Structures are given as structure tokens and as C-alpha cells.
Amino acid sequence: EAQVTQNPRYLITVTGKKLTVTCSQNMNHEYMSWYRQDPGLGLRQIYYSMNVEVTDKGDVPEGYKVSRKEKRNFPLILESPSPNQTSLYFCASRLGGKNTEAFFGQGTRLTVV
Amino acid sequence: AQKVTQAQTEISVVEKEDVTLDCVYETRDTTYYLFWYKQPPSGELVFLIRRNSFDEQNEISGRYSWNFQKSTSSFNFTITASQVVDSAVYFCALSELYNTNAGKSTFGDGTTLTVKP
Numbered sequence: 001e002a003q004v005t006q007n008p009r010y011l012i013t014v015t016g017k018k019l020t021v022t023c024s025q026n027m028n029h030e031y032m033s034w035y036r037q038d039p040g041l042g043l044r045q046i047y048y049s050m051n052v053e054v055t056d057k058g059d060v061p062e063g064y065k066v067s068r069k070e071k072r073n074f075p076l077i078l079e080s081p082s083p084n085q086t087s088l089y090f091c092a093s094r095l096g097g098k099n100t101e102a103f104f105g106q107g108t109r110l111t112v113v
Numbered sequence: 114a115q116k117v118t119q120a121q122t123e124i125s126v127v128e129k130e131d132v133t134l135d136c137v138y139e140t141r142d143t144t145y146y147l148f149w150y151k152q153p154p155s156g157e158l159v160f161l162i163r164r165n166s167f168d169e170q171n172e173i174s175g176r177y178s179w180n181f182q183k184s185t186s187s188f189n190f191t192i193t194a195s196q197v198v199d200s201a202v203y204f205c206a207l208s209e210l211y212n213t214n215a216g217k218s219t220f221g222d223g224t225t226l227t228v229k230p
Contacts, residue, residue, distance in 0.1 A: 033217065040122075042204065042222040058217065090158060101148060102218060104158035 002027045006105035021076045021108050023091030031094045032074040036087040081112040115140045117207050119221035134190040134224045136205030144210035147188045152202040195228045
């Protein structure tokens with residue numbers, strides 16, 4: 001089954017404790033992105049990757065890191081989480097460029113206390 | 114700059130009513146792509162439809178239909194004879210050809226649709 005898998009689905013952590021949210025897709029998609037969803041703000045892109053070892057900032061990259069060592073994986077790293085990073089996070093992949101739809105993971109609800 | 118506006122934050126209808134979700138976009142590009150996604154209460158995001166800027170034909174898929182009008186920069190979504198299972202947050206999104214961020218769509222803030230039995 002074609003899918004994007006995020007882990008964990010839910011996470012409560014404390015300020016400053018490094019964490020990683022994993023994302024894996026089995027569709028051999030080139031493009032992967034991370035978004036955060038906050039009430040009234042829609043989905044905002046954090047980082048994106050156009051291929052292995054190619055990543056770039058989206059609209060709200062501060063406080064986040066990513067890596068793309070393999071085509072299928074695109075982890076999101078919060079080196080020192082803060083309460084304003086409490087949000088719902090989605091990983092997405094798409095086959096080609098702008099004309100293709102995005103496939104989303106199930107979402108990760110992160111709470112930083 | 115690209116922008117997507119979904120002016121209706123929340124809509125509530127009674128089952129079997131028709132409902133239209135509005136989407137207005139802004140872009141400098143002449144080639145772009147528009148999408149609608151559905152986010153049911155379970156939280157996942159599901160792709161519904163894609164339309165490119167050169168194709169202004171309206172589309173119908175069962176109870177769903179989409180009206181794309183370049184003249185008004187709108188890509189509205191209508192659900193006919195709504196059902197409780199249509200209750201969800203609906204997002205309109207835009208991707209621009211000229212944008213160097215090939216993986217990006219700009220999303221509207223979403224419209225929460227509640228269909229009451």
C-alpha cells in the first residue's frame with residue numbers, strides 16, 4: 001500500500017529536549033516536505049527536499065532541522081524544542097513537481113511543555 | 114506573492130443541503146495548479162482534486178463539483194446533498210510553476226464544514 005508513515009503520532013516533551021519525528025514514504029517520490037498546522041493558520045511549510053541530500057527552507061524553518069540521506073526518509077529534528085513549536089506536524093511527499101498532488105502522513109501531534 | 118484565501122472559517126448545514134466552499138487565490142504566475150484536500154476528524158489529509166491554470170472546465174465527481182474561474186481567481190467546491198460523513202476541514206492549495214520550491218503548495222486556512230443529521 002502506497003503511504004507516508006510518520007512516527008510518533010503523539011508526543012509530549014519538555015522544553016529543550018531534542019527530538020526527532022520520522023517520516024518514510026514507499027512511493028519512490030522525489031519531493032518531500034514538512035508542514036505544521038496551527039488553528040487559523042492553515043498548513044505552513046517548514047522544510048522541503050527535492051531529492052537526496054537536497055533540502056531547503058520553507059516558510060517557517062526556525063527551530064527545525066531536516067536531513068535527506070535516503071530517498072524514502074525525511075526526518076524532522078527539533079534540537080531544542082520550545083512551547084511555540086506545539087503543533088500538528090505533517091510530512092508530505094509528491095511524485096513530481098508542482099502539478100502533482102501531495103500524499104500526507106497521518107500527522108504527529110507534538111506538545112512541548 | 115502567492116496567497117490562498119478561504120474566507121469561510123466555519124460552515125454548518127443540515128444533511129441533504131448543498132454547500133459551497135469558497136477559495137480565492139493570488140499568483141503572479143500564468144501557470145499554476147490548484148488543489149483541494151479534505152481533513153476528516155481522524156486528522157489525515159486526503160487529496161480530492163487537481164486543476165491546472167489552462168483547464169477551466171468544471172469537474173463533477175459524484176456529489177462533489179468544482180468551479181474554476183480564472184477571471185475571478187476562484188476555485189470553489191460544492192457538495193450536493195451533503196452527508197454527515199462530509200464533515201471535515203477542507204483546504205484549498207496553490208502551486209506555482211515559477212516558484213523554485215517545487216515541493217511546495219500554499220494552503221488556505223481551511224474551512225470547517227459541519228453537516229448535522
